[in-house]
Amino acid sequence: MKLKRFLLRYYPPGIILEYEKGGFLRTKSIDLLDLTPETNPDELVEEIRQSEPLVTKAQSDQVKQLVIRLQKKQTQQDHHRFCFSKELKAHILPLTNVAFDKSGSRFITGSYDRTCRVWDTASGTELHVLEGHRNVVYAIAFNNPYGDKIATGSFDKTCKLWCAETGKCFHTYRGHTGEIVCLAFNPQSTLVATSSMDTTAKLWDVESGEEVATLTGHTAEVLSLCFNTVGSQLVTGSFDHTVAIWDVASGRRVHTLIGHMGEISNVQFNWDCSLIVTGSMDKTCKVWETVSGKCVATLTGHKEEVLDVCFDLSGQLIATASADGTARVFSTATHQCLATLEGHEGDISKICFSPQGTRVLTASSDKTARLWDAHSGVCLQVLEGHTDEIFSCVFNYEGDTIITGSKDNTCRIWY
Template identity: 80%
Template sequence: MKLKRFLLRYYPPGIILEYETGGALKTKSIDLLDLSPETDIEELISEIRKSEPLITASRINQVKLLILRLKDKLSQQNDHRFYLFKELQAHILPLTNVVFNKSGSSFITGSYDRTCKVWDTASCEELHTLEGHRNVVYAIAFNNPYGDKIATGSFDKTCKLWSAETGKCFHTFRGHAAEIVCLAFNPQSTLLATGSMDTTAKLWDIQTGEEVATLTGHSGEIISLSFNTVGDQLVTGSFDHTISLWDVSSGSRRVHTLIGHRGEISSVQFNWDCSYIISGSMDKTCKVWESASGKCMATLAGPKDEVLDVCFDSTGHFIATASADGTAWVYSAASYQCVARLEGHDGEISKICFNPQGSRILTASVDKTARLWDVQSGVCLQVLDGHKDEIFSAAFNYEGDTIITGSKDNTCHIWR
């Protein structure tokens, strides 16, 4: 094995090693999820050298400089105030979802008007309209980190794969017997997973357009799914009150069925190092599960109504939940204790996400506003208002300095 070069990953903090073995170029990452401005660099490098043979004595100074750059990034003050940069009359019917590509240079919007549109973030110009679906375009995704392909899942029971550069349709995936409501690319961008109201999930080969596997076992609609960061496991959440963990690398065998919720599942997600899964449910709780054993580690209670969305921050240190009661809750992923309760919205919160730095939370609500919150104190820092109807979707770009919000009023707002 020969180390070729280092690549830096800011969110979550890490160093990517590009190395050659057997004539092939490969990568592996050193995750620095616990890095902070106070971290002792000498001690950290000593730990890295013990576990990573590619880091030889001659490479220590390079690694030291990279860690210093990561620490500087973590130390930067994050007091950015957003303003409405542009209102886009994006579609002729309400929006369903908004998603950035990895760099944040472009984003996509899905709509009830049966199209998905590709936009340039800097100029706010429409690059492509992806047409061909015969019903609502509900689920949309870029194949991040590459960002050269887009997947759209529709109520017409099909999923389409498109070129992000040209807008050309590569494949139409057919096989589901009901609406497709969730989808995700694996990190390697070789597979696409789709979840449907027909109670199944399917895996598709990106290159050939062929179906790879059908994941059966749920007795209710699959409403949420997510790959882990390695790409060897997929988690699915269903209206049957259960979560399933699938081993994608071995022919999609079901590894665990996570049982414990008393209501429909609304959202499921892995943490960065793939060790835990969180699930939100209509039973008003969020549960934390250990991936390896399938054991429920904690039940995070607090909301007085259905939990509609859940998420980890990029390092997996915090968990946030959004509820139909108009509140959001932040918990420590280590102690499972509530860190902050976010109050201020006048209606249910449908989407919640952390900024890449993990210091801010963004919530989208039916009260026509999005709000920005401080993670530690729970203080509302900003109300992003201007939409004339419910906000269905909201997202940060990679740097955390641009926000997009998508609304039932047919518009998309860009905040900078």
């Protein structure tokens, strides 16, 4: 094994090693999720050297400089104020979803008008219209970090794979007997996972277009799914009140997470794959250990259904969004509620952290999106202008651009 070079990853903080093994170029990451500006760089470099044989004593100084660069990035204050840039009359019917590619230079929108559209972020120019579905395009994704493919899932029970550069359709995945409502690429971009109203999830081969596995066991619609960061496991959440962890290689169910008293609204792994967070219509959110399948915490406080839940990139915070019009931020370590985000006048259907983890973005049926300080819960900004409910909002990877998608058939770009 021969180390070729180091690459820096800002969100979450880490160092990527690019090395040669058996004539092939490979990568592995050293995750520095607990890094703070106060961390002693020399001690950390020594720890890295002890645990990573590819890093030699001669490279200590180089690694130290990378650690210091990551710490500098963390001390940059995030005072960015977003200004409305453009409104795109994106579709002739309401939007269902919006998603960025890794670079943030392009984004996609799905719609009830049966199309997915690809946009240039800077100019707002429409690059491609992905046509061919016979019903609502409900689920959309880029194969990040590569960004050269797009998957679309539809109420027509099919999923399509497209070339992001040309808009050409590579494959149509057929096999579900119900509407497709969620999808994701694995991190290696070799598989697409889809979940459906037919109570199953399926894995599809990106290259061949073949079905790889059908994941059966849920007894009601499967509405959410998520790969872990290494792509070895998939988690699915269902209206049957349960969550399942699957081994991707074998298609076998590893654990069934039982404890919620209502339908599951969302599921997510944390970055190091050790925990899973789930939101439910039972007004609670639960945290589970991936290895044992045990519930380690129930996060309470919402008066209505929890409609969305997510970890920040470092996995240290959890945010929940509810039909009670509030959002909450919890500590992953202590399970304490750190902040309650109050101000919306309608359901909050979507929530996400900025890549830095310092801010929270919410989308609501009150026609606004709001930006909050993740630690104090103070509302920093109200993003106004949509004329109907907003049900999708995303940050780009740098955290300096936001897209909001609305039932008013438009999306808005905020810089």
